[in-house]
Amino acid sequence: MRFSVASTLLALATVASAASSWTFSDGTVKVLSKAGNDAVEKFSGVDRVQNTLTLGHQDKLKVTLTTKDGSTAKRPHQAFLVVKEASGLEAPFPLTVKDSGKGTVEISQKDLPVQLLLSQEPLEASLVLASFGSSKGSVTPVFDFTVKLDAATSAPSYEKPLRYGKLAEIHHIFRADPKNPPKIVSITFALAVLATVPALFIGWFALGGNFTHVQKALGNAPISHVVFFGSIVAMEGVFFLYYTQWNLFQTLPAIGAVGVAAFLSGTKALGEVQRRRLAGER
Template sequence: MHFSQPITSALLLVAAGLAQAASSWSFDEGSLLITAKKGSDTVKEKLNAKSPLSKPIALGSTDTLKVTFTAKDNGKGKRPHQAFVILKEQDSGLEAPFPLTLKENGKAVVQIPQKEIPVNLLLSDKPLKASIVIASFGSAMGFNAPAFDVEITTDPNVAPPQYEKPVRYGKKPEIHHTFRADPQSPPKVVSLIFALAVVATVPALFIGWLVLGANVNHLTKAIGAAPLSHATFFGSIVAMEFVFFMYYTSWNLFQVLPVIGVVSVVTILSGTKALGEVQSRRLAGER
């Protein structure tokens, strides 16, 4: 039976496509090594990609688990994009991945001391399931299969590790705030000293007016020209001082601010007219 050249080429292309689609990752030359703290090898086993080890491997508190193998893509040694040894706790399903160091020829190695295994896995009552995961870009199927079991043994002379649950968002106990006490007024003696200092400035004010040549005779002219403006302006100044006094003695800030706002408006409106009247007399040449 003979095939024409176009049919033969098509069959070859289909066969090549099937071969490429059927390629997958695996490993060979796998080994497992348990190294004690002093450097002596206690356990050495060969790993098989098709079947896991039949017996669990004991990992002591000072031991280090070393896994080596050659990653292969369709039977050829090659560096994959990622390769992990994953330890899994049987009851909770929690996993801890340990990445392998990879070379271009596919050689992979990882060392896992017991102290680097998470606490929640160390406290497991059952052996940990160890799987090997190999995957990469491209069409080749990844590899994920159980390889061996690890039985954690702890030092009886050392307290077992304690697992602390991570902080989660959720309902928390009610917080009761303790506010600071209200600020207290200074001692009366200090207040009296400053009050006397303020009162002492009043004679100094009148002396300054006399030295500068203040003309008291203009008081009657000012009140006669704009009695309401001058009286309101002077009264607003006294009212503002009264507000400060009340704030010092009993009022709080929320009581003071509205009153200050009203008094300030009155001061501005009356002061504009009162001071305008004084300016008009000064422009007229009165001193």
């Protein structure tokens, strides 16, 4: 009898593939009930349990099987029965496995997290096998079961944990621009400021202010005195514009420019006044 090369290679590849993955056999799940209503179902890596089992508050769910590396019964490094709910939350339960590959695990309601106990959908149980070496691990869904809580006791509760994720869009509402005070208030304070001007001149005359030196001061340093006096008037104008229509970003550059002009011109203007004072001119 002659075999084709392709058929031989395919057969060898199939054997190698089967020998390089973790599997199990003799899978059995039992629901041990104190009421005597035990349920027994068998499963394998190909056929899962078709019926949905029920785990009561006094029941125990026992899973037994034999783990295999390919076709050889062997103990894997990792063997878990993972119970998962519809949202994706899961809880692992390690199997106790002997060197012969015989493994078992028991689950009761007290072993399940509160979130799984309160699940409205059936829980899915999957078998996870893996180990060191070249053999591939496996994740095999084997059966589903529901949790039947004790009707005589209150359902367990828990505080929902904080979940980080996308939040609702935040719409910023900025405050309206500040409004000017009533006109009567502005007029009152304007008159109060203007009333200080006559008081200023009266104080100058009372203290012996000499206006006859104006012509001499302008003759010695005309540009400095004019620019210095003009910068003082300009600064008041900047404040007036800020009060009436400018914002802070428009006002600050203007204050900086006027301030520099006042500093440079004031240095020379006041220096000229000091020289006349030192000369005995009052």
